[in-house]
Amino acid sequence: MVGTVFVVSVLLQTAATPVAAIPASATSEEPICRRLEVTGSIxxxxxxxxxxxxxRAAEENGNSRARAIVDYSTGRPTGQ
Incomplete structure (x- = not known):
């Protein structure tokens, strides 16, 4: 009988304790839409x-590619 009361009390405590919810933004971020110009079109x-x-990843990728181009061309004579 004491074991049953203990189990029931534990179940009630865990049911009453709220579960730490994961923020909605961390699980499924809403998309951010932007209008980008198409190359070759006015x-x-x-x-x-x-x-x-x-x-953010696309921006960092573009920045690192631009940095690599500048680093590669720095110190090289023109035309090579």
Whole structure:
């Protein structure tokens, strides 16, 4: 009888304790949409939707590629 009361009390305590919820932004970020100009067109723009993390990764990738081009060309004579 004491064992049953103990088990029931433990179950009630765990049921009453709220579970730490994962923030909605961490599990499924809402996409951020931007309109980007299409290369070679005067008026055409394309809508691109990505999460905040994907936009950040794309920006970092572009920055690192630009930095690599500058580092590669620094100190090299023109035309080589």
């Amino acid at each position: 008026a055409r723009k394309e809508r691109v939707c990505k999460t905040k993390a994907e936009w």
